[in-house]
Amino acid sequence: MAEDEPEGGTPGTQNGPYQGPRAADFTPEPDHSDDPGYVTRTRFLSNAAFAGTGILAAAILVPVVGFAVSTPLKEEEFRWVDIGPASDYLQNAPPYVDPKPSTKIGEVASLSVSGPSSDADRRIYVIYGLKDPSTRPQPTPGEPAAAYDAKFAKWASALKPEDFDLIAIWNRCAHLGCPVAYSPGSAGYVCPCHGGAYDSRGLVIGGPPPRPLDRVDIKVVDQSKKFEPQDIEAGKDRIPLAVAAKSSNPNLRVLVGKPFSIDQQQQAYALHGPGEPVSGTLSHLYPFT
Numbered sequence: 638m639a640e641d642e643p644e645g646g647t648p649g650t651q652n653g654p655y656q657g658p659r660a661a662d663f664t665p666e667p668d669h670s671d672d673p674g675y676v677t678r679t680r681f682l683s684n685a686a687f688a689g690t691g692i693l694a695a696a697i698l699v700p701v702v703g704f705a706v707s708t709p710l711k712e713e714e715f716r717w718v719d720i721g722p723a724s725d726y727l728q729n730a731p732p733y734v735d736p737k738p739s740t741k742i743g744e745v746a747s748l749s750v751s752g753p754s755s756d757a758d759r760r761i762y763v764i765y766g767l768k769d770p771s772t773r774p775q776p777t778p779g780e781p782a783a784a785y786d787a788k789f790a791k792w793a794s795a796l797k798p799e800d801f802d803l804i805a806i807w808n809r810c811a812h813l814g815c816p817v818a819y820s821p822g823s824a825g826y827v828c829p830c831h832g833g834a835y836d837s838r839g840l841v842i843g844g845p846p847p848r849p850l851d852r853v854d855i856k857v858v859d860q861s862k863k864f865e866p867q868d869i870e871a872g873k874d875r876i877p878l879a880v881a882a883k884s885s886n887p888n889l890r891v892l893v894g895k896p897f898s899i900d901q902q903q904q905a906y907a908l909h910g911p912g913e914p915v916s917g918t919l920s921h922l923y924p925f926t
């Protein structure tokens with residue numbers, strides 16, 4: 638070896654240290670697992686999944702809660718509306734003298750009225766009629782006409798004002814809200830949208846509606862008398878229908894108020910939305926049914 642040759646041999650020669658291209662030195666990734674501000678891919682994905690679940694839950698719950706809250710709020714916007722003199726509605730009241738099957742029993746023509754504002758605006762049918770129309774006798778096959786006339790006369794002569802009531806039926810279909818129409822031929826209501834059918838008192842007799850037609854509160858009052866709001870709330874201003882039907886007092890007026898829902902037994906419930914059952918198992922599962 639020459640005297641001035643560096644130790645280890647000549648650079649770049651076969652005997653010296655390697656001077657050529659090298660693979661990049663391995664530098665370990667820093668460990669951020671203890672750094673709360675550092676977002677790993679796993680943490681990002683789990684956060685995204687959590688946020689997605691929250692959005693999905695909100696998408697389901699917000700409309701449900703909103704519906705539950707908005708319904709009572711909406712109800713408060715309705716107020717009593719004067720729809721005319723009681724004598725217009727309480728026609729054809731008993732007693733009936735020498736009645737025939739053609740005698741008009743109670744029910745005056747159904748009619749529609751609108752509310753006083755867009756919030757209260759609705760179409761309703763007002764009916765003064767038998768509480769239980771099924772009590773009306775029907776002719777039996779082969780029954781002589783004279784026998785049926787006599788049977789009818791006996792039944793109709795015994796009717797009292799207490800056998801009648803005054804109801805207001807909202808024409809909003811209980812299925813999806815289409816306006817129903819009164820059908821004089823069937824003495825009931827039909828919905829043009831999906832074939833919902835209701836009887837003369839708005840009870841479901843066919844089609845998809847989950848409950849009867851909603852009603853609107855109705856009362857007869859003496860407009861010459863003043864009442865405190867709490868007495869009106871307690872119903873002290875209401876004239877019993879049997880009294881009003883016999884009265885000739887021109888101050889008696891008919892008012893309609895808040896809508897409410899009913900079941901097939903005509904039990905009253907708070908107003909429900911279209912498609913919503915009022916009772917039974919399905920009412921607890923709504924709107925998931």
Ligand code: FES
Pocket residue numbers: 810811812813814815828829830831832833844845846
């Ligand atoms: S909206 Fe009336 S039957 Fe569907």
